[in-house]
Amino acid sequence: xxxxxQPTSMDCAEGRAANLPCNHSTISGNEYVYxxxxxxxxxxxxxxxxxxxxxxxxMASLIITEDRKSSTLILPHATLRDTAVYYCIVRVSTLTFGxxxxxxxxx
Amino acid sequence: DSGVTQxxxxxxxxxxxxxxxxxxxxxxxxxVYWYQQSLDQGxxxxxxxxxxxxxxxxxxxxRFSAQQFPDLHSxxxxxxxxxxxxxxxxxxxxxxxxxxxxxxxxxxxxxxxx
Numbered sequence: 757x758x759x760x761x762q763p764t765s766m767d768c769a770e771g772r773a774a775n776l777p778c779n780h781s782t783i784s785g786n787e788y789v790y791x792x793x794x795x796x797x798x799x800x801x802x803x804x805x806x807x808x809x810x811x812x813x814x815m816a817s818l819i820i821t822e823d824r825k826s827s828t829l830i831l832p833h834a835t836l837r838d839t840a841v842y843y844c845i846v847r848v849s850t851l852t853f854g855x856x857x858x859x860x861x862x863x
Numbered sequence: 864d865s866g867v868t869q870x871x872x873x874x875x876x877x878x879x880x881x882x883x884x885x886x887x888x889x890x891x892x893x894x895v896y897w898y899q900q901s902l903d904q905g906x907x908x909x910x911x912x913x914x915x916x917x918x919x920x921x922x923x924x925x926r927f928s929a930q931q932f933p934d935l936h937s938x939x940x941x942x943x944x945x946x947x948x949x950x951x952x953x954x955x956x957x958x959x960x961x962x963x964x965x966x967x968x969x970x971x972x973x974x975x976x977x
Contacts, residue, residue: 797971850921850964853907
């Protein structure tokens with residue numbers, strides 16, 4: 757399974773776009789990129805996933821580079837409630853959560 | 864609200880004891896997963912059941928066991944508890960095997976072993 761690298765923490769101003777990067781240079785052809793987030797002590801929440809193409813849903817957009825070695829999760833208009841740890845997961849079979857990125861959205 | 868329910872929310876027990884955590888998946892979901900989250904280990908996958916059968920095992924200790932019942936609810940049994948078993952235990956569910964990485968997590972059970 758591919759290893760992922762994410763920044764430990766990021767800050768974002770409320771109302772601005774939050775762009776969370778993830779490197780997964782060893783990703784293989786059949787591995788999807790999944791993003792989850794966990795608000796303090798709550799259960800993780802699925803956000804979005806993709807294989808090759810960019811994806812968008814009501815929560816976020818996922819941009820995957822053409823070589824699939826990295827991706828960016830975009831929260832278009834961050835709110836205080838988006839403060840959470842964001843996990844980028846590249847797997848085939850089971851979810852493995854690394855340390856993620858702690859996103860702090862400030863007023 | 865993910866639709867996944869877990870009981871109890873909190874559990875305090877002593878070392879050496881045995882406890883049972885319960886999970887009800889979202890309506891229609893056939894797969895159930897258990898995770899442990901402790902301060903030092905992060906969120907770790909323990910075990911997966913699909914339609915009553917064990918499908919995948921992660922870092923689950925031999926003192927821990929789980930099962931999924933015909934009505935699809937699941938129970939995680941933890942025995943001979945140690946202080947290090949204190950953690951948040953999450954249950955998640957997914958529709959089936961095809962979308963097994965798109966999981967819906969419950970609110971968790973906080974276990975404190977004293």
